[in-house]
Amino acid sequence: MSWLTEYVRPxxxxxxxxxxxPDNLWTQCSACNQxxxxxxxxxxxxxxxxxxxxxxxxxxxxxxxxFDEGSYTRIDLPxxxxxxxxxxxxxxxxxxxxxxxxxxxxxxxxxxxxxxxxGHRAVVGVMAFEFLAGTMGAALGEGVVAAAKLAxxxxxxxxxxxxxxxxxxxxxxxxxxxxxxxxxxxxxxxxAGLPYIVVMTDPTTGGVTASFAMLGDIQIxxxxxxxGFAGQRVIEQTVRETLPEGFQRAEYLLQHGMLDMVVPRPxxxxxxxxxxxxxxxxxxxxxxxxxxxPLIQAA
Amino acid sequence: xxxxLDFEKPVAELEDKIDELRRMSETDGINISEEVARLTExxxxxxxxxYAKLTPWQKVQVARHAQRPHTLDYIRTLVTEYTPLAGDxxxxxxxxxxxxxxxxxxxPVVVVGTERGDDLDxxxxxxxxxxxxxxxxxxxxxxELASRFALPILSFVDTAGAFPGIEAEARGQAEAIARSxxxxxxxxxxxxxxxxxxxxxxxxxxxGAGDRVFMLEHxxxxxxxxxxxxxxxxxxxxxxxxxxxxxxxxxTDLRNFRLIDEIIPEPVGGAHRDPVVTIxxxxxxxxxxxxxxxxxxxxxxxxxxxxxxxxxSREPAV
Numbered sequence: 001m002s003w004l005t006e007y008v009r010p011x012x013x014x015x016x017x018x019x020x021x022p023d024n025l026w027t028q029c030s031a032c033n034q035x036x037x038x039x040x041x042x043x044x045x046x047x048x049x050x051x052x053x054x055x056x057x058x059x060x061x062x063x064x065x066x067f068d069e070g071s072y073t074r075i076d077l078p079x080x081x082x083x084x085x086x087x088x089x090x091x092x093x094x095x096x097x098x099x100x101x102x103x104x105x106x107x108x109x110x111x112x113x114x115x116x117x118x119g120h121r122a123v124v125g126v127m128a129f130e131f132l133a134g135t136m137g138a139a140l141g142e143g144v145v146a147a148a149k150l151a152x153x154x155x156x157x158x159x160x161x162x163x164x165x166x167x168x169x170x171x172x173x174x175x176x177x178x179x180x181x182x183x184x185x186x187x188x189x190x191x192a193g194l195p196y197i198v199v200m201t202d203p204t205t206g207g208v209t210a211s212f213a214m215l216g217d218i219q220i221x222x223x224x225x226x227x228g229f230a231g232q233r234v235i236e237q238t239v240r241e242t243l244p245e246g247f248q249r250a251e252y253l254l255q256h257g258m259l260d261m262v263v264p265r266p267x268x269x270x271x272x273x274x275x276x277x278x279x280x281x282x283x284x285x286x287x288x289x290x291x292x293x294p295l296i297q298a299a
Numbered sequence: 300x301x302x303x304l305d306f307e308k309p310v311a312e313l314e315d316k317i318d319e320l321r322r323m324s325e326t327d328g329i330n331i332s333e334e335v336a337r338l339t340e341x342x343x344x345x346x347x348x349x350y351a352k353l354t355p356w357q358k359v360q361v362a363r364h365a366q367r368p369h370t371l372d373y374i375r376t377l378v379t380e381y382t383p384l385a386g387d388x389x390x391x392x393x394x395x396x397x398x399x400x401x402x403x404x405x406x407p408v409v410v411v412g413t414e415r416g417d418d419l420d421x422x423x424x425x426x427x428x429x430x431x432x433x434x435x436x437x438x439x440x441x442x443e444l445a446s447r448f449a450l451p452i453l454s455f456v457d458t459a460g461a462f463p464g465i466e467a468e469a470r471g472q473a474e475a476i477a478r479s480x481x482x483x484x485x486x487x488x489x490x491x492x493x494x495x496x497x498x499x500x501x502x503x504x505x506x507g508a509g510d511r512v513f514m515l516e517h518x519x520x521x522x523x524x525x526x527x528x529x530x531x532x533x534x535x536x537x538x539x540x541x542x543x544x545x546x547x548x549x550x551t552d553l554r555n556f557r558l559i560d561e562i563i564p565e566p567v568g569g570a571h572r573d574p575v576v577t578i579x580x581x582x583x584x585x586x587x588x589x590x591x592x593x594x595x596x597x598x599x600x601x602x603x604x605x606x607x608x609x610x611x612s613r614e615p616a617v
Contacts, residue, residue: 080612080613081612081613081614084556084612085545085546085547087545087546088545089532089533089542089545090532090533138612138613141612142612142613145609167500167522167523169522169523169528169531169532169546170532171522172521172522172545172546172547172548173520173521173522173546173547173548173552173553173556173558174556174558174611174612175522176500176501176503176504176520176521176522177504177558177608177611177612178612179477179480179501179504180480180483180484180504180507180508180608181608181609181611181612183477183480183481183484183508184484184605184608184609186481187481187484187485187605206501207500207501207504207522209473209477210461210472210473210474210476210477210480210501210505211476211477211480212477213473213477214471214473214474214477214478215477215478215481228468228472228473229461229463229467229468229472229473229476229501230461230463230464230467230468230472231463234463234527235463235464235465235468238462238463238464239463239464239465241465243465244465247465247468248468252469256469256470256471257471258471258474
């Protein structure tokens, strides 16, 4: 790899002059600034091979990584009333929705699918941070309820990957009411005797954390994911203190008893499969050892 | 001393004048009863007119009025044999949340609420009504106690929100709020919630999921403070009034969206003008709703509560 970083990258730089390197070939790690070959990043599930930084994943990537052979069935989620408040700040909410739909090719900040994980059936919901910062409005709440109902119908465990900036302010109190509504969804799964596993990814904050995201039978997080209720700026302004190092990061929550485990992305699928098998009294055939991400010594 | 809000100035001036006249008549023995009556009527008309068309931002200020009755005022008036209970049994007692056992109209109940305090000392004691995780864990404890002993729950909401602090996050603010909401939605006993002042975000919803949710006429209930919303969406905190307008946080708005069940009217000029009348009105609303809820069997009651929340936000507002 070092010949790549040393020789090939400068050459490309020279060819293109001042222009950025093409996105389809190289990308830069936001944590360590190393240039990474995109093909390599696909293999490492968007984990930086230099520093181990877990880059944010798109919904489709997450589904592909989670289900066996990247094969799954997406379900249509119920529609919710659009822009019930007729909300407008500097922009119309309906315009923001339109922009985000065309940008992400998603209807809302949640996708629900079912399939198998290491051979065990599961319903998986993935929140899309790329869609209006994964904020929770009526459609997202309804989607979580639909995911819970599907899990109960299929008698399968529910796994939710969370990523959210919190409440969808443009839906006002309708957004806040998704906290009890999604809590009821969790209760449905719980009462059906099915496991509910939460995987908190970067970032999970606000009303999402303070409802269904903290109610898992098992709480998992990705390394270094930002997880919290209040925003860091608000806390700093309130307490007028500098925040401790690693504050509201996955490892901090693990240390404070809020999580069961912090699991690197390449080990996630196997971990989820094993947990499902243990909680559902299923046999769990030995899995191929997950492909670890070898850290490359930066040249 | 009555504290006046900015938009109450015209009324304040009239009332000052009336006081002045009264003092003059005492010292000089001049008969000014006619003038006083005329001014009183005028002040009354002015107050009525002002409060008939409060803007959302004005309601925010009324809801936060320092002299508005707070949770402990309601408990003192409506609950006899009040026996405060304390602690979350794992870390601390949080005075931002008050609650315990008592009797409402002679029936044993559990009462719980966020308390803001009335003066500097009590505000500090109750942390301005902003609870930490142990506060929400105490709420959950009380809800579970009520569930075990078949006691109805009266919940009073009046908070700017959960306390945003380093320690609060370290001890699991989000988890504490989530578990409290979970407990409210699981309890097999009637839950009657009243938003008496400010219903601020997750810190309010943690005590807010009930069979009947009342809001006082000039209380507010919102997903984020108007100031916070303005700072995020307008990038300008001075736009709080515009944010308050856009957020639809008044009792009427929330009733129209069917997110709350009932609005309890306040005396002319707001709850702070006549706390006793306000508290009695809340007591009557609770007393009217309670028998119907007590008549349901616990499983049906819980199912009905969940159905109510599941139905919310599925249909557009009426």
